[in-house]
Amino acid sequence: MTTSDNRPAALAASRPTTKSKNARREAIIGWLFVLPALLMYAMFVLLPLLMSIQYSFFRWNGIGPMTWVGFDNYTRVLSDPDLLGTILNSFRLVFFFSFIPVALGLVVASVMHRMATGRLGAVSRTVLFLPQIIPLVAAGIIWGWLLALPGLINELLEAVGLSALTRAWLGDFTWALPAVGLIGVWVLLGFCTVLLWTGMSKLDPALYESARIDGASWFNEFISITVPLLRNEIGVCLTVTVIAALAAFDIVYISTAGGPGNATAVPGIQIYILAFTEQRIGPASALAVILTLLVLVIIIPIQRLNREIK
Amino acid sequence: MKRLLHLSLSTAAVLGIFAVAVKTPSVAAQDVPNCGTEPITVRGYFETGFDLPFRLTEEFSVQYPNVTWDISQDQFANLINATPRLLSGDNPPDLIRLPTLVSFATQGLVMNLDTYAEAFGWNDWPVPQLNQNRVAEDGTRGAGSLYAMGLNYSLTGIFYNREQAEQIGMTEPPATLAEFEALLAAAKEADLLPIMQWGSARSGMGLAFPLQALMASVGPVGPINDWIFQTPGATIDTPENLVAAQHLQDWITNGYFPEDINAIEYTDAQARFGAGEGVFIFNGDWQNAGYDASMPGNVGFFLMPPAEEGGSPAAMSAPLTFGIAANAVNADCAAFFLNWVATNEVARQIGVDVGGSNPGGPSGLEMPPVAEGSITNETLAAGPVVGEAGTSMDFIANATSAIFAQGWTPELQEMVGGLQDAAGLLQAVQAEYELQLSE
Secondary structure, three states: OOOHHHOOHHHHHOOOOHHHHHHHHHHHHHHHHHHHHHHHHHHHHHHHHHHHHHHOOEEOOOOOOOEEOOOHHHHHHHHOHHHHHHHHHHHHHHHHHHHHHHHHHHHHHHHHHHOOOOHHHHHHHHHHHHHHHOOHHHHHHHHHHHOOOOOHHHHHHHHOOOHHHOOOHHHOOOOHHHHHHHHHHHHHHHHHHHHHHHHHHHOOHHHHHHHHHOOOOHHHHHHHHHHHHOHHHHHHHHHHHHHHHHOOOHHHHHHOOOOOOOOOOOHHHHHHHHHHHOOOHHHHHHHHHHHHHHHHHHHHHHHHHHHHHO | OHHHHHOOOOOOOHHHHHOOOOOOOOOOOOOOOOOOOOOEEEEEEEEOOOHHHHHHHHHHHHHOOOEEEEEEEEOHHHHHHHHHHHHHOOOOOOEEEOOOOHHHHHOOOEOOOHHHHHHHOHHHOOHHHHHOOEEOOOOOEOOOEEOOEEEEEEEEEEEEEHHHHHHOOOOOOOOOHHHHHHHHHHHHHOOOOOEEOOOOOOOOOOOHHHHHHHHHHHOOOHHHHHHHOOOOOOOOOOHHHHHHHHHHHHHHHOOOOOOOHHHOOHHHHHHHHHOOOOOEEEEEHHHHHHHHHHOOOOEEEEOEOOOOOOOOOEEEEEEEEEEEEOOOOOHHHHHHHHHHHHHOHHHHHHHHHHHOOEOOOOOOOOOOOOOOOOOHHHHHHHHHHHHHHOOEEOOHHHOOOOHHHHHHHHHHHHHHOOOOOHHHHHHHHHHHHHHHHHO
């Protein structure tokens, strides 16, 4: 520690006031508190991010010497129809992972908020949230059984006389992606519902009461009060679920591994195969960087929109 | 996928053991590398779900109590992905299951075993056994230095449900492709599923089995092995292979495979076949113990018949490949173990009982006895047929590390979905192959 006694006179003259000194001290303490997390973040997020960007400019098999190839990996990724197809698939997943859970979540949360206030509400929230805490690997295997040709879903369809609709859902070129999407709905609906329900609980009941006095229906309340006032929570839900869709890996890998054909292949799967199976770290990193940019391009407007409305 | 990839290199040889004159191996007992007498811990990296290496290491420690094993294991797909990093790390495993060989050999990650081959007399073993694990300096397989050994040598063919085969009038295995196709039609006619096969992307497309069997039935095996060994200029898109692929496409359109094949996992296919769904299944002898258990006495085996009458049947066949890391600490002991597996009586018995396949080793050693009624009797008997004919192949899924995941599996799945035809399949896979080799 430096004492004021051995400071140069010029510095001593501009000695900060006690107040700002305290503020600085607090700032330092604050930084010290943040430091462990920051170090972790730098080591496990920032550093790998920078390394991925670096690798994307090289030809490298992960072991031997690296060769600078400039933007070759990017042009290769952007000119490969199969790789571009995976990006298209991830946009299709946005519909299932994001729009359905948020829309359905709003309705479910609203119904819960209005009707299921007691124990029933708590139980249904728990049930809906359960997929969040079940390991996805286990969930993926169970869904694989449910969606198989001899599985429960087809049995149910047959029981209600819809045997014409039965199929191997995860092995069907038309239906594999919606089937994977359905698993996504199951996983993410609970998250959205609980988040939105929490938001609703904070809304002033007086708003609803006055609306009801004015003769507003549940639907009117929903459209004119709930949705506008929950914009913030909806923004968070959209952000999280859109990222989950665009960067999807686990649900897809466990349920279909990208098949049949490339019907459910998403960038996450391709990055994994390129990097680890093919040992082509360069194109894998380039695709990863493109995916990151894509996520940012889509998420930043959602965030901004959210902020502007606020 | 893992079962497919199990088949690496050609076995014309492996099975050639039987065709080669009996010759006693010459091993100088005192000078050969061994595990010493001091306590040592040998590190292994094996594949999950396959008992054989684990049972062999247990027995090894019984016979050599100073050796303890520190074994890590992984599923096959993870094994493929982790191996390069494990081998290039500071503390690599001594003994490792090698999913593919060429890239690790050319990158200097696995040990050149030539000195051990000299010391143990492996070079006197039936030539093809070792050739499958040789890599030349230019990266072609089949000749050059030795980089791995097989714990055993598997064989593929067609397993069948005896009761159902009888039902469709099959009194003896078909002698030609036409006879086999008549049986498939008869099965369909009798409302039985002709062929059970797996095909999900997670397991890897099991139609690669019948496709390659058809290729070898219609045409010669040489060009197929050239393609797998990455011989310069080799192509899979040949007129013979086109005929083979057209047969497969016909089988698909005729409804010979389960309609949900694109979603069937390897294990589910075995369970369903064991439960009586499917007259035939294309698979390898590693599944013998499973079939013996699920359908005792009711399972038979034959090799894929040739298209021409009087031709030779062909088969995919490959060693269960194990190597030693280039920087292994206990390389001598690992090499001693590899030699022991093929030459020790108890080890060879374990190889047959647990692995279901030919344990290899020097010519002249007796084949360990197999339980009566086991399907292993039939698969072992089929080995010499292929060995003598010289019609064994490595597996087309093993040509490059990603050709299965990026080529065969998606393209064959599209063929099932009616989105790909025979010509397009071969062109697409060849294009993917060339792309991967150009990297």
